[in-house]
Amino acid sequence: MIAIIDYKAGNLKSVECALKKLGLPCCTTHNLGEILSSERIIFPGVGAAGQAIADLRHLGLNEVLRQAFEIGKPILGICLGAQIILDKSEENSAQCLGLISGEVKLFPSPLFSEKNERLKIPHMGWNSVHLIKRHSVLEGIKPADEFYFVHSYYPVPASDKYVIGTTDYGIEFPSIIGYKNLIAMQFHPEKSGTPGLKILKNFCTWNGHYAE
Amino acid sequence: MLSKRIIPCLDVRNGKTTKGIKFKENVDIGDPVEMARFYYEEGADEIVFYDITASSERRDIMIDVVRRVAEEIFIPFSVGGGIRTIEDMRAVLLGGAEKVSVNTAAVKDPEIISAGAGAFGSQCIVLGMDVKKVELSEKTPSGYEIVIHGGRTYTGIDALAWAKKGEDLGAGEICLNSIDADGTKQGYEIALTSLISGNVNIPVIASGGAGNINHMHDVLKYSKADAALIASIVHYGTYTIKQIKDELHSRGIKVRNTW
Numbered sequence: 001m002i003a004i005i006d007y008k009a010g011n012l013k014s015v016e017c018a019l020k021k022l023g024l025p026c027c028t029t030h031n032l033g034e035i036l037s038s039e040r041i042i043f044p045g046v047g048a049a050g051q052a053i054a055d056l057r058h059l060g061l062n063e064v065l066r067q068a069f070e071i072g073k074p075i076l077g078i079c080l081g082a083q084i085i086l087d088k089s090e091e092n093s094a095q096c097l098g099l100i101s102g103e104v105k106l107f108p109s110p111l112f113s114e115k116n117e118r119l120k121i122p123h124m125g126w127n128s129v130h131l132i133k134r135h136s137v138l139e140g141i142k143p144a145d146e147f148y149f150v151h152s153y154y155p156v157p158a159s160d161k162y163v164i165g166t167t168d169y170g171i172e173f174p175s176i177i178g179y180k181n182l183i184a185m186q187f188h189p190e191k192s193g194t195p196g197l198k199i200l201k202n203f204c205t206w207n208g209h210y211a212e
Numbered sequence: 213m214l215s216k217r218i219i220p221c222l223d224v225r226n227g228k229t230t231k232g233i234k235f236k237e238n239v240d241i242g243d244p245v246e247m248a249r250f251y252y253e254e255g256a257d258e259i260v261f262y263d264i265t266a267s268s269e270r271r272d273i274m275i276d277v278v279r280r281v282a283e284e285i286f287i288p289f290s291v292g293g294g295i296r297t298i299e300d301m302r303a304v305l306l307g308g309a310e311k312v313s314v315n316t317a318a319v320k321d322p323e324i325i326s327a328g329a330g331a332f333g334s335q336c337i338v339l340g341m342d343v344k345k346v347e348l349s350e351k352t353p354s355g356y357e358i359v360i361h362g363g364r365t366y367t368g369i370d371a372l373a374w375a376k377k378g379e380d381l382g383a384g385e386i387c388l389n390s391i392d393a394d395g396t397k398q399g400y401e402i403a404l405t406s407l408i409s410g411n412v413n414i415p416v417i418a419s420g421g422a423g424n425i426n427h428m429h430d431v432l433k434y435s436k437a438d439a440a441l442i443a444s445i446v447h448y449g450t451y452t453i454k455q456i457k458d459e460l461h462s463r464g465i466k467v468r469n470t471w
Contacts, residue, residue, distance in 0.1 A: 013308040017282045047333045109413075113213065117436075122335055122384060124415050125438065126215040126257055126468040146215060146468045148288055150310075150335045150384075168213055191288050191310065193252070193470060 002026040002204060003038035005065070005081075007045075007055045015044050015078070018190040018197060024204050030059045040204065041068055043184075045080030049104065049153070050092025052080055062097055069099050069182055074208040076137070076200075077184030082177065083155050085184055091153050100179045102157035111170035119170045122152045127187075129165040129175050135210060137183050137202045138164070138176070145195035147187035149175075154186055161212050181208035215468040216432045217257040217439035218456060219417060220446050222247055224293075225264045227273045229447075245280045251446070252285040254453040255470035259285065260313070260387070260417075260441060263293035271300065275307050282308025292340050292387070301328050305336060313387055315340035316360045319367055319374075322381055329382025338417075339383035343371045343404060344391045356404055363391035371404070372411060379412045386412065387441065389419040397423025397444065405435035417441050425451060425459045432465050 004015050006028045019026040019042075026042075029035060043065065045052055056062045069075060077085050084096040089104035096104070111119040126146040131138060154173040157163060164183070165176035175186045183203070189196035222229045222244050229242045248259050261281070263274045271294070278291055291304045292313030301312045312332075317324050318339060328337045344366070346357040356371035375386055388408050390401035400421045409416035418431045419441035428440045445451055457467045 013282055013306065014286075014310070017308060018286055020283070021286070046335065118413075119214075120413050120415050120438065122414070123214065124335065124385065125217050127213065144469060150288075188288075191286060193287055197286055 001038050002040050002042060003035045004028040004042045004044065005035065005061060006030045007052065007059055007061055012044060014188070014190045015042055018200055019204075022197060022201050022204070024201070030061060032060055032064050035061075035064050036068060038073070040074040040076070040206075040208075041065070042076045042078065042203075043081035043085070044078040044190075045084070047080060048091055049080065049084055049089040049094040049096065052084055053094050053096055056084075056097075065097060066099065069180075072181045072208050074203065074206050075182045076203045077182065078190070079151060079186060079188055082184035082186050083153060085182065086155055086157065089153060099182055100157050100162050100177060100184075101159070102155065102162065104153050105156050106153050107169070108171065113170060122150055123169045124150045126192075127167050127169060129167050129187075130172075131165045131176075133164045133212070135164050135176075135178060135183060136206050137199060139202050140198055141195055147185075147189065147192040147196060149187045151186055155184070178210055179212075180210060183210070213466055214438075215257070215466050216437075216460070217417070218255075218428070218453060218460075218467065219258045219260055219439050219441050220247075220251045220256050220453070221260040221262060221419070221441045221443045223262050223264050223443070224274065224277060227265075227277055230264070244277050245284060247447075248281050248289065249284045251453060252287055255457060255468070256287065256453050257468055258287055258439070259289040261289060261291045261293075261309075263291065265294070271303065275303050278304055278307035278309050290338055292338065296324075298324070298327055298331055301332060301336070305332055311336050311338050311385070313338035313340040315342060318378070319358060319360055319369065322377065325378055325381035325383050329384070334382045334384035337383050338385045338387050339375070339378035340387045340389065341371060341374060341378075341408075342389050342391050345401075345404070354407060356407070359391055372407060375408045375412050379414050383414060385415045385417065387417045387419055389441075390421060393421030394419070395444075396421055399423065399427040400431035400435070400437075400440070402431055402435045405431055405437050409436035409438070415439065425456050428456060429460055429463050429465060432460065
């Protein structure tokens with residue numbers, strides 16, 4: 001069973017629908033016992049970091065996530081779930097979970113493309129990912145594959161060793177990060193068509209081992 | 213680099229898709245869930261549903277469509293039409309839509325934008341703008357005015373000022389529909405799209421007037437639009453999404469390749 005962490009951060013329905021389509025049993029829950037007894041965890045999120053962290057703490061989910069991470073349960077962070085696993089965020093100056101060392105930054109403004117066109121914020125739409133490391137969860141993903149992004153902040157791990165893939169949007173930012181049994185992506189695999197579904201499927205058979 | 217998005221728009225009435233020409237004489241042409249899946253599989257980047265149901269049961273019918281669509285397509289989709297309250301927004305988003313779009317309700321009460329952005333995040337809130345070209349005046353210095361009721365009612369609001377206000381209130385995107393161009397198949401209104409998109413820092417979807425791929429190329433190349441909305445040209449089979457994307461790609465527009 002895959003536990004989709006429910007902390008009122010929205011967009012849970014899409015993750016659930018995608019897993020159902022793939023025939024993968026899942027439950028959307030904030031029940032601590034259910035999460036800890038699940039085989040793996042998806043940690044989604046849309047919204048603001050400050051509120052998300054407050055909601056997680058209120059429900060006791062920050063500690064559960066930490067425990068799950070420490071015992072080696074495979075965890076997939078999505079969007080905001082790829083940000084608040086770091087130490088802190090510029091958004092609401094939030095102190096975050098610190099599962100991976102680093103911080104979350106706001107895109108610089110103004111932001112310009114290589115052709116010197118003004119880029120909008122949020123970064124919204126389909127973009128590609130340059131995979132700089134191999135990872136079982138990304139098996140079968142091709143350089144031309146694109147994924148759906150919608151965000152104004154991006155994760156910056158303290159070390160490059162945590163960076164698995166990057167994306168260009170005026171700057172090159174880490175769009176897939178990972179450490180041990182935790183992998184997290186800034187884009188929405190559940191809204192990224194076939195390659196996104198492939199990532200979710202891969203995650204569901206991943207044993208949680210990752211050698212940097 | 214970000215791709216330009218190609219977005220089919222499905223008008224839905226009583227749970228069925230229609231395509232109106234200038235908002236008149238709508239004809240039912242299919243099941244929204246089936247059409248959405250078809251476009252998803254063809255490579256659409258996003259889908260817009262616009263609920264034009266007049267009856268009071270509109271919400272339940274549309275929410276059912278939203279739920280079924282969410283089970284079938286794995287790209288973002290938005291729902292507009294008849295969204296008047298935060299509760300309307302919540303129902304659509306909980307149903308599985310990525311975004312909701314507000315148009316008339318925002319004109320009547322702009323605070324719905326900030327309330328929606330506060331409750332669900334800016335990325336969920338699309339400001340739909342129906343715009344007509346008008347004489348330059350003190351009230352409409354941009355030469356474009358916001359209209360509602362499918363273009364029948366002028367609001368006295370300047371389109372550019374409204375776009376900026378929408379952004380300030382927390383809209384995450386603008387869907388900009390030229391009522392003058394809508395249904396004409398004579399091309400998007402590039403001057404309007406360029407004016408709005410060049411003066412806000414949120415994405416703008418150009419809407420109204422697509423008759424061929426050249427029109428799409430022009431609006432994406434020359435107007436700073438982030439996405440192009442299409443309807444008839446795909447609904448009636450003039451082009452497939454793949455044909456559109458192949459052609460745009462060969463003419464130097466960055467689009468998402470899905471095959």
